[in-house]
Structures are given as C-alpha cells and as structure tokens.
Amino acid sequence: MTPEDAMALAIAESERVRGATSPNPPVGCVILDEGGKAVGFGATRPIGGAHAEVMALHEAGTKARGGTAVVTLEPCAHYGRTPPCTEALKEAGIKHVVHAVSDPNPRAAGGAKVLTDAGITVESGVLEQEVSRGPLRAWLHYARTGRPHVTWKYAASLDGRVAASDGTSQWISSETSRREVHELRAKLDAIIVGSGTVKADDPALTARDAGGMPLARQPLPVVVGMSDLPRGAKLEHTALHLRTHDPDEVLAALAERGVVEVLLEGGPTLAGAFLRAGRVDRVLAYIAPALLGDGPAAVLGAGVSTITDAVRLTVEDVTMSGPDLRVSAVPRT
C-alpha cells in the first residue's frame, strides 16, 4: 500500500472521532508492516485516552517492527496526559513515519526531530491539504490562534431571506440539508445562537438522526445575549448562557472549556456581530431554490455601508444537497 493510500485510510479513521476528542486533535493513524500491508488502525481516544499512534500500534502488535506509521499529524514528543507518541513508535520498532501536517503547537512540536535523531526516516506533507482543510482544520485554527474555529451556517432562499414576511421559516431548506446539519452538529463541540433565536424558535440544538432520535455525540448549546431565557424554553437548563455581545468574549469563554470547533447558527444580528469582528472562519450556506421577495435577511449589521467594504469570500466548494445548493466559503485574506 502506498503512503497516500494509507493516509486516506488514516483520514477516514480520524473522521470517525471528529467532535469526540476536543481539546485534543482528531488524529488518524495506520501502521504498515515491513511489506507495506496495513496491520493496525487507530484514532485519538477522548480526552485523557490514548493517541491515534498508540491505538494503531496496539492493534499491529509485533507486526509493527520494521514498518511504517502513517499519521495525519506529526507525532507528539511531549509528556501530557499520556506519554509521548514518539517513544511508543521507537519502542515498537517503527522504521518510517509519514505524516500529513506538522504540529503548530510549540509544546508538542519537535516530534519529527526526536524520531530522526532515533534513526527513523520522517516524511511530512502527504495529503497535507486534505487533512488541514478537513479533519484537522478546526484544531489547527485553535492551535494557532487560541480561538475556537467558527463556522457560520445559515439556510436561506436564493434571494437571501431566512424566513417569509410573516416570520415562517419551516422549512426553507430541504430534509436532506437539515439532516446534513444534524450530522455536522454531532461532529463539533458547541452550537451558538442568540437569545433572540431562543425566543423566536425555542430550538433544542440537539443532533438528531433521521428518525428524530438524539445522536451519540451532542454539542454544547450556547446562548449569547443579555436577556434571560424564557421560562420553559428547551434550552433553559441545558445551555451555557453567556451574557455578552462580544464575539471575542464568547470565544474566550468557550476556549476555556476546551471547545475547539463551534457552529454559529444565528440569528442575523449575532451573525453580523461575528462577521464585523472578523470571527467567522467559514461560511456554510444552504441556499434553497426558492424566492421569497420579503422577509428577514440572513445577516444584519455586518458593518458594511459601501460596496468596497463588503466581506469578500472565496468559494471552496459548491455541491447540491438534495434540491439545495450547499456553498462553503472562507473569508479572503
């Protein structure tokens, strides 16, 4: 098996644990034996548990000797909650390490050097983009900035309305798109809404399957705003309520709680505040092929008064989600 093929399998491993490892990164690892056959698979365990390399080495056992470890992130060389992975790789007799992304965390970095010093060959950058834009995207952002990665998700009509003029909005987007959002919710740490959304829609912000049953992993629901939550609201006892309108205060409070990736779900005023502060790292728009011609817009008060101040984005990806368009875009840097 080539290192690229093994890395694709390591990525798949890491995808299985997305949302379950914060504040640690969701890493995937595949061990190839001396002949290049995959003999061990592993992914990061929840906080305090083993790292991906250790899980994969455990499965490989003695077959790891003389083999290759293919891992989505540079193996760590420091003692944290668990011993360094570099030691485990050396002890198992691994001869080659292939990783996708170097560790940007100064405390954990240096793994490649430790390995090289022990006579292990190290190759970096294999499927680097797939990993850094995929499973490790949020964690890399968090490691570099100290802030959780924010995806602003909204569903609107083709003409940018999130509801009709009477306020009805169920359902602008298709069942396929709504199911996709529930799957996404289960893969990240927190969902943020404004207190206005709680008053208007009384959301539960849970991740549910097609039959309406809760998925195994549930994100932390977060409500942002000064006013108390309505009595009897679904989020009254489950949500973290942050009494501020400052996106940076919100993100600092979440980072303290080990939140790496958040989904900003609304409403328009809160989205405007995050955009104005430059705290939207990705826009995920579900655009329904419908026209409303009236009704509230997806974003309000983004701080743009003239066209040259528009928040310019780069489209990363456009796909169909059932009948809807799914647009993923990032702010232009």
Added chain:
Amino acid sequence: MTPEDAMALAIAESERVRGATSPNPPVGCVILDEGGKAVGFGATRPIGGAHAEVMALHEAGTKARGGTAVVTLEPCAHYGRTPPCTEALKEAGIKHVVHAVSDPNPRAAGGAKVLTDAGITVESGVLEQEVSRGPLRAWLHYARTGRPHVTWKYAASLDGRVAASDGTSQWISSETSRREVHELRAKLDAIIVGSGTVKADDPALTARDAGGMPLARQPLPVVVGMSDLPRGAKLEHTALHLRTHDPDEVLAALAERGVVEVLLEGGPTLAGAFLRAGRVDRVLAYIAPALLGDGPAAVLGAGVSTITDAVRLTVEDVTMSGPDLRVSAVPRT
C-alpha cells in the same frame, strides 16, 4: 458520422445565429452524403431569409442526393416568407431526415408527414433535450404560449443584496460574470428594466465586448414604468418605453414586435411583479462570494407572505463564473 454527432454540429450552427432570427427559430442543419460524410452546414438567416435546411442544401449541392438531413427542428411544410423546406429536401434527393424537436406551431407542423408521404424516412428526438433546453428553448416557449421567454437575471451577494446600504453596487459580481452577461445580451431580442433603474443607474443596456466596444447584435432596450425617462438619460432616445406595470401588457407589446426572448434585468420591484404574475421562465443568478449585511434585496414584493407560498424553483445548473456562482433555475411546475 452518426446522427448524434451531426446533430451536435447542427446545434453549434444554430448557436451562431441565436438572437438574429426572431421571430423565426434559430435552427441548425447538417447534410450528410450517402456515405455519412458532412457535406453541408446551414443556419437560419435573418427574417425573410432562407431557413437552415436551404442553406445547408445549397452548400451540399448534388452531394445531398441520397443523403441525410440532420436538423434541430422538424422541417416546415408551409409557405411563409419562404417556400417549405420539405419541398427543398425532396428536390435535393434527401432520403433520410433526422430532427431533434417537433414543430409545436400548428401552422408549420406536419413536415414529418409530408416527408414520410414522399418516401423519406424521418427520425425524431435525437438530442431533443439539448435542443429544447438550449438554442430553441425561448422560441419553443414563444410558439407554445405566444409570449416571449423571460430570463430574470440578477447579481447579488451571497446574502441576497444587490447593493450596499449606501446604494453602491459597482461591482458586486466579477468581470468574468459581467462579460458573460454582455455575451448573453447579444443573443436575445430585448432587455427590460424598470424606470427606477434608469433613474438610479442610467444604464445603456448595450452588449459590449471586453474592450467596451458594442457587439454586432444589440437587443432592444425596454423601459417599463409610468414616469418619464430623465432628460439626457442614455436610454432617452434608444429605448422602447412602455407605460404600464403589468407584465402581460409588456410581453404582449414585445410579442407584437417579434420579440421571442427577453432578459429582465431589474430592479427589485419589477422582478417582484414578474414573479408574482408567473412570468419569469428562468432565473439566472450571479451570486458573488461576498456578504453585505445591509442594502436592498434582489426582489421586492413577489407576493409571498408565508413560507408555503414561496416561489419554488428547480436548479438546472450551477457553475462558477470566475469567483462567482452562476445559478440557472426554473420555476417548479
């Protein structure tokens, strides 16, 4: 050459004359000799001129004898401004006719029967969808309904704004998208704007090339609205001014002038009136990857007050136009 390959060439022929044949359809024709070799190409000449079949037979000359005529529309069997194409095909000794689309016009239809009666084999439906959704789309709509085909085109930000809150809008969409619109303008018969747009933007509504020079074909500029055009406006002496707000009155006036295909360019109120009346046959949205958060919307007053009344569309096609999304959608029937 297979009939499909020849039809693809006939479609390309017809594309070259789009916008130059109204109220006649832009038809393309390829003549294959007895051995299946393409020996003649033709497309509809401007009104009063020869039809595609006659043009292609002229080029093929005696090589047409025993051959096949591949044509995007069923050959006409009636005396209009020119003699029937069925006669020309018979005289040229054509043995087989392959067409994509049957003629919906009762006055011109019956061509297939005339040909069959003369011992010519006739096959219909080859690349039918490519033709009926492509070069003959507007004309087929016109032939069936008596109304010009209306494409509503707009450019907006991802959040559905056509301008910033101070009214600036140059340029929301990219140069690539703007150039595409100019090429589109040259391929249809008329462009409609509201008198509000004339006051706000003073558009020329010409089709220009990348260097700003006018293209060979120019659509008829049409201004809809009660108020007089401002003195000195670029459209003051060039535009047809229709003093009505009723889309059906606008379309009837244009149909009388032989207009088959129009581009509705704005503004939001006029777009709302056409949508409300069910007179938008296709929506062409250029969506710029930018967020404005304030500013006017693409459509106003579409007659939708609650979500279940939304004008539902089906997305036909999504492509990138430079950095912009280009979405083509049709009302759901």
